[in-house]
Amino acid sequence: MRDEATAFVPGHITGFFSAHPHDDPTKAGSRGAGLTLTDGVEVTVEPTTASEPTVVLDGDEIEVEPVRTVLETLDAPARVEAESDLPLGAGFGISGAMALGTALAANRVFERTLSTNELVTIAHGAEVKAGTGLGDVVAQAHGGIPVRLEPGGPQDNKLDSIPARARVEYLSFGELSTADVLSGDTDRLTEAGRNALSRVVEEPTLLSFMYASRLFAREAGLLTDRVAETIAEVAAADGQASMAMLGETVFALGTGLSDAGYEPSVCATHPAGAVLK
Numbered sequence: 001m002r003d004e005a006t007a008f009v010p011g012h013i014t015g016f017f018s019a020h021p022h023d024d025p026t027k028a029g030s031r032g033a034g035l036t037l038t039d040g041v042e043v044t045v046e047p048t049t050a051s052e053p054t055v056v057l058d059g060d061e062i063e064v065e066p067v068r069t070v071l072e073t074l075d076a077p078a079r080v081e082a083e084s085d086l087p088l089g090a091g092f093g094i095s096g097a098m099a100l101g102t103a104l105a106a107n108r109v110f111e112r113t114l115s116t117n118e119l120v121t122i123a124h125g126a127e128v129k130a131g132t133g134l135g136d137v138v139a140q141a142h143g144g145i146p147v148r149l150e151p152g153g154p155q156d157n158k159l160d161s162i163p164a165r166a167r168v169e170y171l172s173f174g175e176l177s178t179a180d181v182l183s184g185d186t187d188r189l190t191e192a193g194r195n196a197l198s199r200v201v202e203e204p205t206l207l208s209f210m211y212a213s214r215l216f217a218r219e220a221g222l223l224t225d226r227v228a229e230t231i232a233e234v235a236a237a238d239g240q241a242s243m244a245m246l247g248e249t250v251f252a253l254g255t256g257l258s259d260a261g262y263e264p265s266v267c268a269t270h271p272a273g274a275v276l277k
Contacts, residue, residue, distance in 0.1 A: 004046035005108040006277045007101040010143060010270035011037035011086045012093035012136045013170070014245040015213030016220075018193030019134060019186040020151035026125035029151030030134035032193055033200050033209055035168060035251070036143050039267040041084040041094060042277075043101025045109050047077065054079045057088065057098070066099035069126035074114075076106040085265070089175035091247025096136030099123040100274050108276060116141070121153035143273035145209070147200060162204045165271065169257040169264035172249040173226050181222070181246050192219035206240075206253060213242035224248050233260040 017032030048054065053071050055064050056079070071078055080102050086092040103119040106112070114122075124137040138157050139146040145162040181189075196212035214231065217223045223231075227243045230250045234241035239256025243249065250257065257264040 001047060001111060002109045004044055005105040006042060006044045007104040007274060008040055008042050008277055009097035009101045009140050009274040010040040011084075011097065012139045013037065013091060013251050014093075014135065015209055015242055016193050016196035016216035017135060017245060018190040018197065022152070025128040026121050027152040027156055028128045028134070029124065029138070029148075029153070029157065030193070031148050031151055031197050032135055033145070033147040033162070033197065033212075034139055035145055035166070036140060036270040036273070037092070037168060037267050038270045039084075039086055039265070040270065041082050041086070041097035041101055043098055043105055044081045045076070045078045045102060045105035047109060048079045050077070050079075053077065055098075056081045058083055064095055064098050065130040066095050066123065066126035066132060067102050069129060070099050070102045070123055071106060073122050073126070074103065074106050074110060074112055076110045076112075078106055078109065087172045089177070089247065090172040091176070091244030091249045093133060093136035093140060095130070095132040096123070096127050097140055099126050100137050100140055104274060104276055117154040121155060124153040141273045143270050145206070145269055147197075147204065149197075149201070160204070162200070162206060162209060164206050165269050166206055166253050167255070168251060168253065168267050168269060169255065170244070170249060170251040170267075171230065171257055171262055171264045172247060174248040176246045176248055189220040189222070192216045195219070210240040210242055210253060217243040217245075222246070230257075230260070230262070236260070
């Protein structure tokens, strides 16, 4: 057993998705596409003798159900400390990143000798079971600009990607509850997601992805007034922007938000997936 291990998991912005439930959470998930980010989550796992695991994000102890499930699955009594510049609950895949980072780091600390796909499957299943996400973990394990052609963990999911890199700006106005959206009627959302995916598969470019994402947000009925106004202002400045799923967050390529007069956070697409440090 090691004293500790640390993993970095890129943030993930989903541009559009369709929901695909299944009785087995490792087979449930989503189709869709998004951007993984150089802004992400650093997760450190160390053994503990405490009866219950401790999970800390940016110095505050919090409850993250997928992390607890991952630790239980790996039989890993641990303290998990995570640090991130990304806002929680705003569409950046923080819970998925914490689950995946915990799986990777705990596997090393407790010498469970599981493969990457096995660990991604555990983290993905934990995320789906908690209702906090459907596709972030698989995308974060892949990196780049992943296109998820089939739902489920890596044993079922068929991944492609858009062969590009980009500067990314983002601005978050607040949180949206992923669990609330996913527990409601997702038929309209899923139909919009299927249409968006068809467009990107036909034309796998960043511009096509941004157009499909904007159309999805509108057709799925997820746009808030503030987000819609900001996207329109970016378009008026000849930029490309859309809404992060699921959060009251606008993301833009290049200098789209800056050109529209905002002061956004800035990062880039991450060329690789989650890694142990």
